[in-house]
Amino acid sequence: MSDRPVRFGLIGFGAWGQHHANAITVTEGAELVAIAARSDTSVAAAKEKYPDAAVYNDYRELVAREDLDFVDVVVPSHLHHAVATAVLQAGKHLLLEKPMGVSMEECDDMIRIANQQDRLFAVGHELRLSSMWGKAKELIDEGFIGDPLYALVELSRNPYRQGADGWRYDIDRVGSWILEEPIHFFDLARWYLERAGQPERIYATANSRQPGRPELQDNFSAIMHFSGGSYAVVSQTLAAFEHHQTAKITGTKGALWASWSGAQDRTRHPTFSLRGFDGNEVVTIPIDKPTGELFELEDQVARVVQAHRSGVPLHCNAEDGRWSVAMCLAAEASVRSGNIVSISDYIG
Numbered sequence: 611m612s613d614r615p616v617r618f619g620l621i622g623f624g625a626w627g628q629h630h631a632n633a634i635t636v637t638e639g640a641e642l643v644a645i646a647a648r649s650d651t652s653v654a655a656a657k658e659k660y661p662d663a664a665v666y667n668d669y670r671e672l673v674a675r676e677d678l679d680f681v682d683v684v685v686p687s688h689l690h691h692a693v694a695t696a697v698l699q700a701g702k703h704l705l706l707e708k709p710m711g712v713s714m715e716e717c718d719d720m721i722r723i724a725n726q727q728d729r730l731f732a733v734g735h736e737l738r739l740s741s742m743w744g745k746a747k748e749l750i751d752e753g754f755i756g757d758p759l760y761a762l763v764e765l766s767r768n769p770y771r772q773g774a775d776g777w778r779y780d781i782d783r784v785g786s787w788i789l790e791e792p793i794h795f796f797d798l799a800r801w802y803l804e805r806a807g808q809p810e811r812i813y814a815t816a817n818s819r820q821p822g823r824p825e826l827q828d829n830f831s832a833i834m835h836f837s838g839g840s841y842a843v844v845s846q847t848l849a850a851f852e853h854h855q856t857a858k859i860t861g862t863k864g865a866l867w868a869s870w871s872g873a874q875d876r877t878r879h880p881t882f883s884l885r886g887f888d889g890n891e892v893v894t895i896p897i898d899k900p901t902g903e904l905f906e907l908e909d910q911v912a913r914v915v916q917a918h919r920s921g922v923p924l925h926c927n928a929e930d931g932r933w934s935v936a937m938c939l940a941a942e943a944s945v946r947s948g949n950i951v952s953i954s955d956y957i958g
């Protein structure tokens with residue numbers, strides 16, 4: 611395959627879309643050719659920051675361009691399906707932010723079109739590319755802790771941003787708050803416990819600081835059981851300060867403890883550490899480069915470039931993205947009903 615830059619279009623130039631634009635621009639082998647935004651303000655901001663890119667106020671014009679290889683979609687979650695299907699139908703490869711969709715029907719439809727069009731379909735669970743969260747996965751797969759039995763993935767942070775037009779606080783547009791941030795942790799938990807089978811059932815609970823708005827789950831916790839007998843705990847509070855995430859994974863032989871802290875998720879100056887016990891001694895595991903979502907966004911662009919050029923596997927494919935949505939929707943159903951919910955009702 612040729613060494614010419616992989617040509618990207620970007621749809622969505624909000625808080626996160628602007629970080630994607632930067633990630634594409636700084637990645638060797640990637641070129642930011644076109645951007646689509648919605649409001650005049652965002653269109654003007656995109657033109658000013660990226661004068662060499664074509665900027666559209668209708669994403670369909672971007673999608674219709676003949677010269678794009680990949681389109682990166684970073685719009686509010688309820689629009690993922692409409693925008694992503696347009697991208698795939700136009701024959702472009704797709705990098706779609708999480709959550710892949712807000713329903714299983716949306717996920718299935720996008721997968722069907724991607725298969726029909728034979729296009730790459732990556733989902734933005736970028737934590738898989740982290741030098742630390744990813745190192746934990748490598749160690750688990752090498753048998754450092756023996757057979758994994760338990761994973762806790764936990765976050766304590768400040769409240770979510772509103773998002774353009776307040777979409778994140780409108781349940782009809784965000785889908786569920788579990789699809790916002792906990793979805794990353796369900797993805798990590800399933801990835802870490804891969805050797806323990808697949809998630810089978812879940813119990814979840816949540817509460818809100820606003821009595822009239824129970825759907826805005828400030829506190830959320832879930833226990834998810836795997837077919838092989840292992841289980842994961844995913845827990846998050848939005849009623850706290852800054853951004854502090856941990857993962858603790860234990861197995862038949864040892865344990866891992868990873869932690870990350872920053873003033874917010876988007877900091878380039880976090881503190882982080884990974885410690886491990888292999889059954890004999892406790893060690894601090896060196897992390898070879900800084901970790902944080904902004905770094906991983908760059909790694910994500912690099913990975914889709916490699917996938918396009920050399921067939922390297924995607925870090926998170928559409929099936930993984932679909933699993934993440936299924937776990938979250940099952941958790942949401944459990945919060946609402948108070949019952950244990952079977953994940954196969956969602957994953958099929």
Ligand SMILES: NC(=O)C1=CN([C@@H]2O[C@H](COP(=O)(O)OP(=O)(O)OC[C@H]3O[C@@H](n4cnc5c(N)ncnc54)[C@H](OP(=O)(O)O)[C@@H]3O)[C@@H](O)[C@H]2O)C=CC1
Pocket residue numbers: 621622623624625626627646647648649650651652653667668669684685686687689707708709734735736772773774775777790903
């Ligand atoms: N993987 C991760 O770690 C993260 C993922 N995300 C995901 O990224 C997505 C965007 O989130 P975020 O950036 O925080 O949200 P914002 O609300 O900050 O940005 C969304 C942007 O989408 C734009 N938009 C809406 N409709 C269209 C349209 N039809 N065409 C083009 N642009 C459109 C809005 O435009 P305008 O400004 O003109 O109104 C807005 O700028 C969400 O799905 C979220 O879940 C977000 C943060 C982190």
Ligand SMILES: O=C1CO[C@H](CO)[C@@H](O)[C@@H]1O
Pocket residue numbers: 708769770771790791794875
């Ligand atoms: O990782 C994330 C950081 O927080 C955002 C909300 O504020 C989420 O949308 C996102 O998935």
